[in-house]
Amino acid sequence: MSMPFYASPEQIMADKAEFARKGISRGKSIIALEYDGGVLMVAENATSLSKIGEIYDRIAFAGVGKFSEFDQLRKIGVRFADTKGYAYSREDVAGQALANAYSQAIGEVFTREMKPLEIEIIVAEVGDDRWEDHRKNSLYRVTFDGFISDHANYCVIGGNVGDVEAELANSFQDGLSAGEAIRLGQQALDTGSERGTTLDESTLEVCILDRKREGRKFTRMSTEEVKGLLET
């Protein structure tokens, strides 16, 4: 009888993690940052395939890595949120519960499946001015192994996270205007990128969660709107 091949659990996990990290770091970065009107998300993306999407009234999603995988995660997030909002009320759909559910689902794939998901995601939730205890924005990051963390001010996934975060740590201030926030995002993405050229409206995907909007607060900015904000 042949002996089954043995690999220690530590080794298996380490291999899977390395495999996932390699895929993710090859991609480009996405930043979510707070500004005076809510949360702004900016990605380097010259294609028409979106990396940032709407989940629910106050919640947005961004993913890096393998498109098919994070887009599938976006869709299950929409299903999760719409089902919950239908069964209870729209106000019961919260970013934290969604981020936790993502963490569970992604962690489960990491331990059970041969191949981990080669993705990293952000769940962003804008505060609600109607209620005292909901005023703050929340930014959650979930990594390929299901590790979840929450962030104040800004959150970065994908590509050269270290450099982009360092640039944001230097220049981020409370109460940025939309124009300032998008230019800071552009500058930070430029820092993390190896291209050496400046990103412009044709290579940026920008979405906002607008505090002031009624109902669904997610808005995708058109190329012209991005151009306008970059020039303000």
Next chain:
Amino acid sequence: MSWRGNYQGASFFELLQVEQPQLLPNLSAWSDAANSSIPHGTTVLAMRYDDGVLVAGDRLATAGHSVASRDVVKVFATDSHSCMAISGAAGPSIEMARILSVELEHYEKIEGQSLELDGKANKLSQMIRQNLPAAMQGLAVVPLFAGFDLRRRSGRLWKFDITGGRYEEAEFDATGSGGLYARETIKQGWRAGMDQAKATRLAVDALTAAADEDRATGGVDLERRIFPVVKICSGAGVDDCREEEIEAAYRENLARRANGGSSE
């Protein structure tokens, strides 16, 4: 939440059928005999005007011969450019409007673009068809669906029957217990290319006539300050008609009747 759900499509209604059927209304145990014990909605109407389509409904719900509610809402915005008005058994009808509005938003988020207005009307007709067993036991859902078609740049409206039959109307329609009277009034006053103010006055006239002839229709209640809901769908989206405008239209209608029917 799991990485691989059983349902992979873009429809919220089908998602519930596959993953959470307990959340959908199940009316199979319903008996016709209990029909007078639950609220029914009464008169709703829709009509085209020059910039879009107007949808209106009175506020009364009745259970048998009693008033169930005086200020129920029977006209719902189902998304930014469409409305649904319900008559018939209030519970399942209002639930259907709720599911449709989640359905349209869900599709838009999953697919990244809205359904065409035709697609929305078709989806509603499928949902009505699903309700057929309950409709056969008296729980009919017979809505009007109307919206602004962003491609054709005009308002459109549809009526439905209990089997899900979907019929587009070119001018106007009204349904519910007072629908016949409302329709007659609109027929006399409707003109192609009429403006929104005229359409609003005509809608109030029609609901007033329906309330006059049909005991289950509410009309305008000045004593309690309860006004019909009038929603306007135009290129700019769905908007509520202000109560002052509805009240003014109603007072004009009263004055006209006091004058022995002369129109000015």
